[in-house]
Amino acid sequence: MGAALAEGARNGLVLHLIGDLGAGKTTLVRGLLGALGHRGRVKSPTYTLVEPYSLSRLYLYHFDFYRFKDKSEWLNSGFQEHFGPEALCVVEWPEKAGEAIAPPDLKIRFGYEGTGRAALLEARSPQGEAWLAAALSRWRSS
Numbered sequence: 001m002g003a004a005l006a007e008g009a010r011n012g013l014v015l016h017l018i019g020d021l022g023a024g025k026t027t028l029v030r031g032l033l034g035a036l037g038h039r040g041r042v043k044s045p046t047y048t049l050v051e052p053y054s055l056s057r058l059y060l061y062h063f064d065f066y067r068f069k070d071k072s073e074w075l076n077s078g079f080q081e082h083f084g085p086e087a088l089c090v091v092e093w094p095e096k097a098g099e100a101i102a103p104p105d106l107k108i109r110f111g112y113e114g115t116g117r118a119a120l121l122e123a124r125s126p127q128g129e130a131w132l133a134a135a136l137s138r139w140r141s142s
């Protein structure tokens with residue numbers, strides 16, 4: 001699914017990944033980055049909070065806000081300025097940043113299903129709808 005999301009991925013989009021510890025958020029980002037041409041490791045940003053990737057056709061920030069204890073940490077982080085037309089922002093644990101975080105174009109909710117995972121994808125803007133449509137058509141043809 002991460003690889004399918006490479007289709008339609010663009011600077012300026014925001015993706016929120018919701019799900020319990022170990023639900024598969026970072027794994028999805030690994031698939032996305034691999035399909036966007038990233039070679040090498042994809043480290044979980046659990047400790048660094050953000051990992052940046054410069055790719056051939058876009059710039060991607062991978063955030064993980066699990067360690068934020070309250071909203072003030074988000075407000076004091078300065079990360080707001082990374083959200084804008086110049087990068088695609090993928091956020092694990094956006095709920096830890098509170099309401100002030102940029103709303104998502106696409107939201108994915110993960111759940112456990114046996115040894116695998118179920119994911120619910122929800123477009124939240126016209127740009128998100130276009131992204132979801134592109135990703136689904138890649139998913140269906142794969």
Ligand SMILES: Nc1ncnc2c1ncn2[C@@H]1O[C@H](COP(=O)(O)OP(=O)(O)OP(=O)(O)O)[C@@H](O)[C@H]1O
Pocket residue numbers: 019020021022023024025026027028044046064066092115116117
């Ligand atoms: N679709 C999947 N099917 C089966 N196992 C999976 C799937 N996605 C992830 N896993 C496994 O679940 C474990 C945790 O995955 P991952 O690190 O992606 O979770 P996470 O949601 O990012 O967790 P955290 O909230 O701690 O960052 C890994 O061992 C991974 O291999």
Ligand SMILES: [Mg+2]
Pocket residue numbers: 025026027044064092
């Ligand atoms: Mg993770």
